[in-house]
Amino acid sequence: MVVDQLVADLHRAQVIASLVVSNPVPGGRAVLQELGEVVFLGLFLDQPVRHAGDCILSRVSDRTSQYERIAFEDLNYNSYLRVPDLLQLQQLQSDPPHHDEMFFIIIHQSFELWFKQLLHETDLLVRGFRKGSMSRVLKVIKRINAILACLCDQIQLLHTLTPAEFAGFRERLGTGSGFQSVQFREMEFAYGIREEFFLQFFENDPEAHQRLQARADAPSVYDEFLQALHAAGYPVPERLLAGQRTSTHELDEDLVSVLHELYQEPEGNYHWILVCEALLDLDMLVSKWRQVHILMVSRTIGGQKGTGGSSGKAFLEQRVHHRFFPELWEVRNRFFHSPSAR
Incomplete structure (x- = not known):
């Protein structure tokens, strides 16, 4: 069970780290550091990540939620640039389309x-x-x-x-x-x-x-x-x-x-x-x-x-x-x- 939980937590850590690296947000470096501590506790101190890292993962989760709010608020990349509207402006006249x-x-x-x-x-x-x-x-x-x-x-x-x-x-x-x-x-x-x-x-x-x-x-x-x-x-x-x-x-x-x-x-x-x-x-x-x-x-x-x-x-x-x-x-x-x- 410990191994299964460790794998699950590592997967979660990988997903969050990927988000932080590809989309930098305030506090992102601290998130990665906390994720590293969780992995260290599980692998080298023989402490189940689920228990030893609960509070850390909680903080990571809070920051991830904050990130998600930033990413999906009403004003985002697509809405600011009106990308959906922009992509509808190419109206081909040829039939069939050339x-x-x-x-x-x-x-x-x-x-x-x-x-x-x-x-x-x-x-x-x-x-x-x-x-x-x-x-x-x-x-x-x-x-x-x-x-x-x-x-x-x-x-x-x-x-x-x-x-x-x-x-x-x-x-x-x-x-x-x-x-x-x-x-x-x-x-x-x-x-x-x-x-x-x-x-x-x-x-x-x-x-x-x-x-x-x-x-x-x-x-x-x-x-x-x-x-x-x-x-x-x-x-x-x-x-x-x-x-x-x-x-x-x-x-x-x-x-x-x-x-x-x-x-x-x-x-x-x-x-x-x-x-x-x-x-x-x-x-x-x-x-x-x-x-x-x-x-x-x-x-x-x-x-x-x-x-x-x-x-x-x-x-x-x-x-x-x-x-x-x-x-x-x-x-x-x-x-x-x-x-x-x-």
Whole structure:
């Protein structure tokens, strides 16, 4: 009987220890120590675990119950993240269900979640510029750039989708297209690329149209950067502070001169140079996203038109050279065309 009880207690100890190790809770280390004492008393002191360890197992049981309450209260991992709801959002349109449609949906849903986070971080970036907190600005841009790098890597998952596999369910997408991603358009508008003809594509979605219009009406990230630069004492042209930059395609040579002077004096401007370089990194990553997107489309559908009616690859190629911060790119040329650079 003693042996049977010992085996039963050891089994119970193993289960509890497994729970504590895989799901750490307060007091978990003490639970494991008490379990060890129980096993020691039973094996080496020839005392039945059932009796010698009663009080210890009682304490272990109390803590296990506490653990179970923690694990199964109303707010837990699944309920906090709404995992059951999340897993119901992949509604395949193909009939019979095409295996690769699930893969396609999950990748694009994850893109949209990351776009949401990018917009969330961008709003914090704007607040950082307004407060003149360059340390906060650098921290936020670091996260934005990490997310953009993740997106550039993630899009390569679609390289595992062959043309034949995509063709197996593409017609079920109807007119659905990444062209219609309101969050990506919000990103472009937030950073200053504001082609208002995109608004017409969301006229049948009042909420999306309103969100995009709000981004179009607000100062861009570049506007906020220039305001912060001006507030710090740099001679940013007044015309750039009076309102929004109407286009990111036209260079302002006076602003390029201001940035050139800033870069030439690194000792006094080091923080601002770091901000400029971080913004340039951001711009590079968005450009990389556009480029890998083009390659992915070319690899999957060649030169075919997009499902949303766009020209597909040709449309994407027209936008690949768009820049959020053109003067930060142009200032490089000043160092190799100015007399001091010769």
